[in-house]
Amino acid sequence: MTKRTKEILALLDEKYSREYKCYLNHETAWQLLIATILSAQCTDARVNIVTKDLFQKYDSIEKFANAELSKLEQDIKTTGFYHNKAKNIILCCRKLLDEYQGEVPRTIEELTSLAGVGRKTANVIRGNIYHEPSIVVDTHVKRISKRLGFTKEEDPEKIEYELMKVLPKEHWILYNIQIITFGRNICYARSPKCEECFMQKYCTEYKGINRKHQGKNEE
DNA sequence: CTCCCGATAT
DNA sequence: ATATCAGGAG
Structure with a gap:
């Protein structure tokens, strides 16, 4: 680990x-899987907001596995992409029951074989439920890892490696949650709060005081 | 690469 | 009006 990396992690x-x-929010592994x-x-x-009611109405994997598609679509509608998500959740829960005895599996291969579950969701489960060291590359980790100069890649899987x-x-796990917090509080995708950012020294996009991020319409 | 898609901030 | 939000599948 370079001195620079060590300093960023210390910050x-x-x-x-x-x-x-x-x-x-979740109480069980399968709830976190669906929330993700x-x-x-x-x-x-x-x-x-959605899962607060959802997990009361559907209080087991069986309830999701046997859910009526059009009903579930309405119950999750405000999260967007609701046709795909509802279909995937039902298929995912059926497979959990049919092939995994209702247990959320542990490996990347098994997790990503579930409908609607890609590397990001699989790594959330591995890190959070099974406490396996894992890098979760979501939109915040991607954006901020690039700004911090940790990667120049675009593909989330390449960024992960x-x-x-x-x-x-x-x-690994800590980085994920700390970067998300950083992204929520300061390092926004749009108009990040660079002037009050504690990471200025290590940011490849910081242009200095009184300047906008990424240097558009300057001077 | 394209499509999926509502809620919110700018 | 447009960009963005804890992405994934075909």
Whole structure:
């Protein structure tokens, strides 16, 4: 690990909690799995609003597996992409029952074989439920890892492997949640709060005081 | 690469 | 009006 990387991780540890706190409300592994499927291109705040009622109405994997598609679509509608998500959740839960005895599997291969579950969702489960070191590359991790100069890749899977080489294993899970918090509070995709950012020194896009991020319409 | 898609901030 | 939000499948 380079000195620069060590300093960035120290700054994150200093600013944000070192304890892992998931932003998607859940009580069980299968609830986190469904919440994460719903979180695609949707804010975690919106997902939590939906799952609050959803997990009372559907209080088991069986309920989701036997759900009526059009009903479930309406129940998750406000998360967007609701046709795909509803269909995937039903298929996913049926497979959990048919092939995994209702247990959420542990490996990337098994997890990504479930409908609606890609690498990002699989890594959320592995990190959060099974406490396996894993890099979750979501929109925040992608954007901010590029700004911090950890990667220049566009493909989330390539970014995942690159971050594995750069970051020590003990920080993999922590990095994910700290970067999301950083992205929510300061390092926005649009109009990030660069002037009050504690990461200025390490940002490849910071242009200096009184300048907009990425240098559009300057001077 | 395209499509899926509602809610919110700018 | 447009960009963005804890992406995934065909």
